[in-house]
Amino acid sequence: MKTKLILLALLCLGSTVQVLAQQQNGVSSILQVYNITTNEAGEEIATETTEVRPGDLIEYRLTYTNNLGNSISQLMPVLPIPIGMEYLLETASPSLEGASLSNTGNTFQRLPLTRQVRQPDGTTVTEEVPGREYRRLRWLVPSLDAGEQVILVARVKVIDN
Template identity: 30%
Template sequence: MTRIPMMPLFSLVSAVSLFAFTVQAQAQGLSSEMSFKVVEMTEDGTESLVERDTVRPGEMIEYAITHHNGMDADLLGLAVAVPVPAGVTYVPGNETSSLPANFEVQAEMEPEIPGLEWSALPAFRTVIDATGAKRREPLPAEAIEAVRWNLDAALSSGEAALNSYRVVVN
């Protein structure tokens, strides 16, 4: 059994960043909470989300980030970015948003440009082989270090939004 990895809670455009696991945060009227559940298969073959504090290699975790706008005004241009913790691998195709959003992943994509870059999916990276030749290849899921939703719609005053993504335990 493995303990579910600790991770920074989230980063928002407003530069809020916390280092906790299931915690509630507030910044200028925006409160956010991140939680997780383990994805299990039921006997009839459907998925079930279960609260546990341990996981085994190969099991899938779904992270959920809920945001509530406690301000008197709508929030425009909100971006929600969260890391993919060490010890897990992002599972593409399972990300959701309750508001229209552009989804991106962050990884090292260009070896000649140091640092991480954001890209929509499908993402590609440049690889330089032993001869110095460059080639583009699909970005492997294990190279993804963070995910981000750039919300296209406003988070209305008094309303909540939900973003989720899945990882598999290495």
């Protein structure tokens, strides 16, 4: 139930982002959520969904459309990753510009996200941050011509807290 609420909250956020984008810069966005399964032949099946369960493989598809009469540049869409979801590293298409461990602010780092960890012997090592700690993903769309659209994709797994 908690995961269903998380997904519904994200869907509402996607709708809010769409309205704000249209009012601010002539770019509209649509967020679609798919449950990815495989059939007997091993082929992936994408089924649009509004409910998820632990263990589900979810694919987010964000479609951004330029509704202006001219091209735009440096569009930087952000996809929030709800708590209870684990971003599956390297599943974003096109490649991500950055990611964040924070739900707020504008702090994004290039991938892979890493951190310094102090070892028991006092030394410090760099370790890669697991996908379950990613909270926001960001793409860079260098340019989008008038009337064109871009589809951004990322996959997450619903985890059991």
